[in-house]
Amino acid sequence: CCKKSCNNIPPQMEWYLINLNATYYPRVEVTSIGKSIEGRNIWQVFIKSSACNEGTAIWLEGGIHAREWISPAVTLHLVNRLARDCSIGKLFDVYIVPMANPDGYEYTWNTNRLWRKNRRIIPDSDCDGVDLNRNWDFDYGVGASDAYCSEIYKGVSAFSEPETLSLKTAMEAVNQEKNLILVIALHSYGQYLLYPYGGRTESAPFTTEMIEKGKVFTRAVSHSHETVFRIDNSGVAYSQASGATDDWAKGVLGVKYVYTLELRDGGSEGFVLGVDKIAPSEEEIWEGMRAILLSVNPSN
Numbered sequence: 001c002c003k004k005s006c007n008n009i010p011p012q013m014e015w016y017l018i019n020l021n022a023t024y025y026p027r028v029e030v031t032s033i034g035k036s037i038e039g040r041n042i043w044q045v046f047i048k049s050s051a052c053n054e055g056t057a058i059w060l061e062g063g064i065h066a067r068e069w070i071s072p073a074v075t076l077h078l079v080n081r082l083a084r085d086c087s088i089g090k091l092f093d094v095y096i097v098p099m100a101n102p103d104g105y106e107y108t109w110n111t112n113r114l115w116r117k118n119r120r121i122i123p124d125s126d127c128d129g130v131d132l133n134r135n136w137d138f139d140y141g142v143g144a145s146d147a148y149c150s151e152i153y154k155g156v157s158a159f160s161e162p163e164t165l166s167l168k169t170a171m172e173a174v175n176q177e178k179n180l181i182l183v184i185a186l187h188s189y190g191q192y193l194l195y196p197y198g199g200r201t202e203s204a205p206f207t208t209e210m211i212e213k214g215k216v217f218t219r220a221v222s223h224s225h226e227t228v229f230r231i232d233n234s235g236v237a238y239s240q241a242s243g244a245t246d247d248w249a250k251g252v253l254g255v256k257y258v259y260t261l262e263l264r265d266g267g268s269e270g271f272v273l274g275v276d277k278i279a280p281s282e283e284e285i286w287e288g289m290r291a292i293l294l295s296v297n298p299s300n
């Protein structure tokens with residue numbers, strides 16, 4: 001995939017988003033919440049609710065790990081569906097960042113398909129990059145590494161990276177203005193719906209409710225293509241680790257429903273998931289999203 005034409009992928013997403021803005025504005029608003037370390041925009045799509053439900057918000061994050069290509073793909077499909085949808089999408093103010101790590105993503109197309117981190121160049125080291133899902137300021141350092149060459153290098157300090165700082169600032173702004181009730185960070189792979197905390201053993205507030213609504217999600221997903229997603233605590237199902245979007249959204253912002261969604265597959269293709277899986281993945285996740293959005297809707 002390293003032909004010259006390959007390095008055009010982030011611009012293609014930008015063209016799509018700019019066109020979406022032009023088509024649906026003012027109901028849909030696409031803005032840049034900041035720039036990556038190499039200067040790419042980090043785009044946020046805001047899909048507005050109908051007036052009667054104004055004030056309840058949800059946040060979706062895609063593409064924080066560069067090699068997990070199915071994440072921005074599914075997240076962009078969700079953008080498309082929510083923008084066109086006339087019922088579910090209107091229940092909430094929906095904020096979506098489909099590509100949280102554009103530099104890393106570009107790098108996976110042109111240099112190293114299995115790159116995970118951002119593209120910070122570290123002087124005096126042969127290794128580059130910070131794991132953006134270990135750089136958030138909640139239990140910072142738990143299950144993360146000080147070693148530059150580690151896949152889970154946490155950076156020099158919490159929010160040292162422009163990508164995480166931009167995400168945090170934008171999420172805080174939403175949370176200040178609105179009732180942010182659901183945050184989902186889309187990753188791959190493993191087919192898990194994970195709830196916090198990842199870095200401490202005590203249960204997070206509303207764990208019972210997160211599991212209950214999680215079942216609504218996974219049941220709807222499996223009705224679509226019979227794909228099985230398991231629900232578990234992130235520290236139990238994956239490794240004990242924090243400094244991630246999910247723990248920060250729960251522990252600092254106090255969002256009621258917080259998940260990390262590990263998309264397809266179960267491990268046979270892993271990060272290098274075939275293109276034929278994009279359509280069924282986005283279909284099943286859309287069904288799951290519809291179900292959980294209806295279920296967490298406070299006016300129900």
Ligand code: 0X9
Nearest residue numbers: 133187188198234241242244260
């Ligand atoms: O380790 C991660 O960052 C996530 N898994 S991945 O394979 N996509 O890298 C899981 C994060 C779960 N949340 C926390 N540990 N807080």
Ligand code: ZN
Nearest residue numbers: 065068187188
């Ligand atoms: Zn990931």
